[in-house]
Amino acid sequence: MTAQIYEERRNQIHRKGKKPFAIECDKESLAGAVSQRACVFCGSRVVLYPIADAVHLVHGPIGCAVYTWDIRGALSSGPELHRLSFSTDLREKDVIFGGEKKLHDALIELIDRYQPKAAFVYSTCIVGIIGDDLEAVCKKVAAETDIPVLPVQSEGFKGNKRAGYEAACKAMFRLVGTGDLANISRHSINILGDFNLAGEIWLIRDYFARMGVEVVANITGDGRVDDIKRAHGAALNVVQCSGATMTLAEMMKEKYSTPVIRVSYFGIEDMAESLYAVADHFQDEEMLAKAKKIVREELETLLPELKKYRAALTGKKAAIYVGGAFKAFSLVKAFRHLGMDVVMVGSQTGTKEDYRELQEITDDGTIVVDDSNPLELSSFLREKEVDIFVGGVKERPIAYKLGIAFCDHNHERKEMLAGFAGMMNFAREVYGSVMSPVWKLVPRKQSQTTQLGVSEAARIAES
Amino acid sequence: MNTDTNINNENDTHTPPPSPKSPRPVGGRGRLSRYVSTTNACKLCKPLGACLAFRGIEGTVPYLHGSQGCATYMRRYIISHFNEPIDIASSSLGEKNAIYGGGANLKQGLKNVTDKYRPKMVGIATTCLTETIGDDLNMIVHEYLKEAGETAEAPILVKVSTPSYSGTHMEGFHAAVLSAVETLCRKTLANDRVNILPGFLSPADLRYLKEVMAEFDLEATILPDISETLDGPALDEYQLIPEGGTPIEEIRTMGGAEATIEFGSTISPKESGGEYLEKTYGVENHRLTMPVGVGATDRFFALLETLSGQEIPERYVKARGRLIDSLVDGHKYIFGKRAVLYGEEDLVVGLAGFLAEIGVQPVLCASGGKSGRLREKVLEATNGLCEVDPEAYEDIDFHEIEARAAELEPDLIIGHSKGYALARKLSIPLIRVGFPIHDRVGGQRILHIGHEGAQQLFDLIANAMIQVKQDRSPVGYSYM
Ligand code: SF4
Ligand code: SF4
Numbered sequence: 001m002t003a004q005i006y007e008e009r010r011n012q013i014h015r016k017g018k019k020p021f022a023i024e025c026d027k028e029s030l031a032g033a034v035s036q037r038a039c040v041f042c043g044s045r046v047v048l049y050p051i052a053d054a055v056h057l058v059h060g061p062i063g064c065a066v067y068t069w070d071i072r073g074a075l076s077s078g079p080e081l082h083r084l085s086f087s088t089d090l091r092e093k094d095v096i097f098g099g100e101k102k103l104h105d106a107l108i109e110l111i112d113r114y115q116p117k118a119a120f121v122y123s124t125c126i127v128g129i130i131g132d133d134l135e136a137v138c139k140k141v142a143a144e145t146d147i148p149v150l151p152v153q154s155e156g157f158k159g160n161k162r163a164g165y166e167a168a169c170k171a172m173f174r175l176v177g178t179g180d181l182a183n184i185s186r187h188s189i190n191i192l193g194d195f196n197l198a199g200e201i202w203l204i205r206d207y208f209a210r211m212g213v214e215v216v217a218n219i220t221g222d223g224r225v226d227d228i229k230r231a232h233g234a235a236l237n238v239v240q241c242s243g244a245t246m247t248l249a250e251m252m253k254e255k256y257s258t259p260v261i262r263v264s265y266f267g268i269e270d271m272a273e274s275l276y277a278v279a280d281h282f283q284d285e286e287m288l289a290k291a292k293k294i295v296r297e298e299l300e301t302l303l304p305e306l307k308k309y310r311a312a313l314t315g316k317k318a319a320i321y322v323g324g325a326f327k328a329f330s331l332v333k334a335f336r337h338l339g340m341d342v343v344m345v346g347s348q349t350g351t352k353e354d355y356r357e358l359q360e361i362t363d364d365g366t367i368v369v370d371d372s373n374p375l376e377l378s379s380f381l382r383e384k385e386v387d388i389f390v391g392g393v394k395e396r397p398i399a400y401k402l403g404i405a406f407c408d409h410n411h412e413r414k415e416m417l418a419g420f421a422g423m424m425n426f427a428r429e430v431y432g433s434v435m436s437p438v439w440k441l442v443p444r445k446q447s448q449t450t451q452l453g454v455s456e457a458a459r460i461a462e463s
Numbered sequence: 464m465n466t467d468t469n470i471n472n473e474n475d476t477h478t479p480p481p482s483p484k485s486p487r488p489v490g491g492r493g494r495l496s497r498y499v500s501t502t503n504a505c506k507l508c509k510p511l512g513a514c515l516a517f518r519g520i521e522g523t524v525p526y527l528h529g530s531q532g533c534a535t536y537m538r539r540y541i542i543s544h545f546n547e548p549i550d551i552a553s554s555s556l557g558e559k560n561a562i563y564g565g566g567a568n569l570k571q572g573l574k575n576v577t578d579k580y581r582p583k584m585v586g587i588a589t590t591c592l593t594e595t596i597g598d599d600l601n602m603i604v605h606e607y608l609k610e611a612g613e614t615a616e617a618p619i620l621v622k623v624s625t626p627s628y629s630g631t632h633m634e635g636f637h638a639a640v641l642s643a644v645e646t647l648c649r650k651t652l653a654n655d656r657v658n659i660l661p662g663f664l665s666p667a668d669l670r671y672l673k674e675v676m677a678e679f680d681l682e683a684t685i686l687p688d689i690s691e692t693l694d695g696p697a698l699d700e701y702q703l704i705p706e707g708g709t710p711i712e713e714i715r716t717m718g719g720a721e722a723t724i725e726f727g728s729t730i731s732p733k734e735s736g737g738e739y740l741e742k743t744y745g746v747e748n749h750r751l752t753m754p755v756g757v758g759a760t761d762r763f764f765a766l767l768e769t770l771s772g773q774e775i776p777e778r779y780v781k782a783r784g785r786l787i788d789s790l791v792d793g794h795k796y797i798f799g800k801r802a803v804l805y806g807e808e809d810l811v812v813g814l815a816g817f818l819a820e821i822g823v824q825p826v827l828c829a830s831g832g833k834s835g836r837l838r839e840k841v842l843e844a845t846n847g848l849c850e851v852d853p854e855a856y857e858d859i860d861f862h863e864i865e866a867r868a869a870e871l872e873p874d875l876i877i878g879h880s881k882g883y884a885l886a887r888k889l890s891i892p893l894i895r896v897g898f899p900i901h902d903r904v905g906g907q908r909i910l911h912i913g914h915e916g917a918q919q920l921f922d923l924i925a926n927a928m929i930q931v932k933q934d935r936s937p938v939g940y941s942y943m
Contacts, residue, residue: 025781031553031575032554032555032615034551034552036535038532038535061591061627062507062631063507063508065922066540067507087501088499089504090628095626124596126628130595156532157530157557158558171933208511299548301826374701378701382700383477394538397542400697401695401701403699417849423472443697443698443699444699460569
């Protein structure tokens with residue numbers, strides 16, 4: 001089993017137990033190790049993607065754009081420009097002579113065609129090498145078209161996904177502060193770090209509306225350029241998730257003194273805590289009472305239903321491997337609600353603090369892993385005899401190939417997993433995969449049965 | 464033919480302007496005039512094709528020399544179609560490497576892959592980044608081999624240069640095949656095997672192909688062969704490298720084969736493994752259009768008859784008979800229907816030929832590829848069977864396809880799943896073929912070739928047309 005671990009990566013894996021906590025992370029991926037990570041560009045794209053009334057132009061060769069075409073479940077209640085894939089589709093001559101002119105013309109063309117509220121221009125690896133001056137081109141086009149044209153410095157090789165989040169935040173920060181602040185309520189927030197997958201932000205907004213809280217900007221789920229422009233008018237930034245939009249919140253705090261709270265909308269406690277935290281921030285008794293009422297009402301329907309799933313799932317084992325570690329916290333708690341044990345948890349880009357917390361909330365023996373790969377993941381899944389694996393598209397075939405249930409919990413999913421209703425969906429999805437009779441047919445279970453059969457037979461023979 | 468809508472000259476195939484005077488089109492109304500930007504591309508990037516081809520060789524790990532993102536994106540894209548794991552290793556270049564060169568990372572990556580995967584071969588493809596910074600793959604690999612020293616476990620290293628700014632995934636695919644042949648083939652004694660270079664077919668197609676060869680008692684080397692490596696069984700133990708793929712030993716002897724059959728008529732001779740084998744080892748290369756439909760399949764079987772000296776096995780005679788019978792039974796439902804086709808050029812050519820022979824008009828044949836041969840080959844394949852010659856455009860994206868399709872008032876669309884948005888907009892059925900199929904299960908099980916493939920396609924097309932009629936009918940007849 002241990003043979004599956006690269007010597008260089010040994011310190012990026014921690015097994016909770018007698019040894020004190022220690023893990024290495026935030027390293028460049030090991031060459032040749034088939035990391036599950038993506039690149040800086042991917043990080044930026046993920047964060048900005050849901051802004052639905054902007055053109056997102058990928059400056060580079062075609063691949064980077066085509067692989068991110070309509071790949072996420074981020075919904076929009078209006079325009080859907082974000083679901084198109086725009087690329088400057090650089091060719092050999094552009095690489096040799098530079099792509100600035102092509103970029104300029106492409107921007108003019110697209111802005112002309114779609115009349116967007118803004119344009120984001122993503123830099124990819126080779127742009128970083130051929131040295132196109134993105135900033136200058138964007139500035140020129142902005143002057144010509146009179147809309148914000150924002151460079152996103154997301155050259156793939158300049159770090160990992162987290163660096164991409166930062167680049168995205170920096171681009172958005174240029175918008176913030178340019179909008180009109182009229183008629184913003186005292187009890188107002190921005191929602192940061194929810195991407196409206198399967199309509200989640202609508203659910204969250206509904207909770208806040210019921211509490212009497214105004215949402216100024218969705219950042220970025222169902223996002224709009226004009227909202228982001230006036231985001232500095234909100235009284236509070238409510239940030240979900242560890243990395244993606246935290247940089248923006250920090251920048252806003254520094255420049256506009258907007259206070260920040262961190263929340264998570266996944267799982268019962270975290271969802272409830274999020275509402276309470278907002279009410280607490282505004283120190284408004286009535287708001288808190290409303291929040292409590294929401295939680296009470298939602299739980300009244302949720303808890304009895306959950307019981308059924310819990311009964312079936314208790315004692316089953318789960319493994320988690322996600323992009324950012326923050327989601328992993330909520331998932332660990334959510335699994336606990338279902339009576340399940342988390343035996344492995346990891347992320348592509350967690351920090352030391354994240355991993356420390358993770359190991360604190362999990363049981364002895366749990367494997368905590370940073371920037372893993374199929375080799376390790378498959379051996380952990382087998383070692384721990386996992387019943388369900390939670391991850392994204394790249395993790396799915398590892399689980400399925402081994403005959404292990406799977407739950408999609410990344411940006412491509414089509415199921416709403418946030419909020420109280422999301423907890424219900426999560427339970428249903430876990431149940432729907434774990435309890436499927438197909439696992440009885442897979443080789444893994446069949447060999448277990450035969451093994452059981454053998455030991456059973458041995459016992460009988462002994463007695 | 465209305466030349467106004469269909470100017471497509473040989474030298475500049477991707478620019479079929481509506482008329483010489485027409486200004487740059489504004490808004491989405493431009494008629495296939497060249498835009499500066501690409502919107503919703505109808506092609507993928509070059510190294511992806513190389514990875515797919517390498518995956519079809521026994522014991523091979525595809526390896527991208529570039530930054531981590533490319534490999535991860537491609538894996539995700541491939542996984543979503545095949546629902547199979549695919550490990551693509553990467554040099555994971557960082558900022559330092561982009562400046563000082565990626566040699567050290569490549570070496571370390573190769574070492575790590577060798578240690579953990581124990582591959583027989585590593586298929587190294589470059590990416591845009593490493594091409595642009597000018598890494599010299601040959602030199603780095605040469606150094607690596609010297610430093611690593613000869614060991615028994617050392618995998619064969621096959622290299623291919625695949626900058627995406629020159630060519631699509633299909634060029635990458637063919638380049639990888641060619642490079643494997645160049646690297647592995649040795650002068651050998653003549654044998655009576657037959658080489659098949661199938662191009663990018665589905666696992667189902669390849670399984671069918673193997674069966675056909677066996678029925679003709681021909682021993683075939685099919686390169687690449689993803690029939691098992693990208694469509695494997697449920698397992699107990701995770702296989703780092705799945706079983707299957709073209710045996711390396713077989714590739715070595717391809718130079719001694721009796722003949723090569725190469726599917727695909729748009730590949731440039733320079734990039735063709737079949738042409739290479741003919742030039743270098745004198746193995747006669749038979750280039751055929753992808754055997755989609757009756758005529759193309761007949762030509763393929765006729766060649767097999769010649770090569771094997773055997774008549775077409777009875778089961779295929781029967782399959783053909785059933786196919787023709789069904790075409791007769793269903794011809795009315797599809798006659799004159801107008802289809803939009805898109806995808807890889809060779810697949811489009813094959814499909815266009817099939818549609819033409821069953822009475823469907825392929826009104827628009829589109830590809831993001833840019834071989835310069837699409838139009839010629841489509842016309843050849845449809846061979847005067849269409850009332851109006853099909854329009855064929857290369858280097859085209861979905862924005863342009865959509866605009867032209869809307870004008871052509873098609874009844875159905877045939878292509879991979881990325882045309883779904885178009886189908887939805889036009890409220891017409893999409894018949895899913897090729898790669899990728901990201902919105903349905905079973906993309907790897909679609910059979911395109913042979914009588915059986917034609918049969919399945921025909922049933923799908925006919926039933927789709929019948930369903931449209933049924934759904935739109937106020938009566939909703941429950942019989943045809
Ligand atoms: S950089 Fe090139 S190889 Fe990498 S994804 Fe983009 S197009 Fe493909
Ligand atoms: S080229 Fe760079 S930016 Fe594009 S996918 Fe690859 S790593 Fe990411």
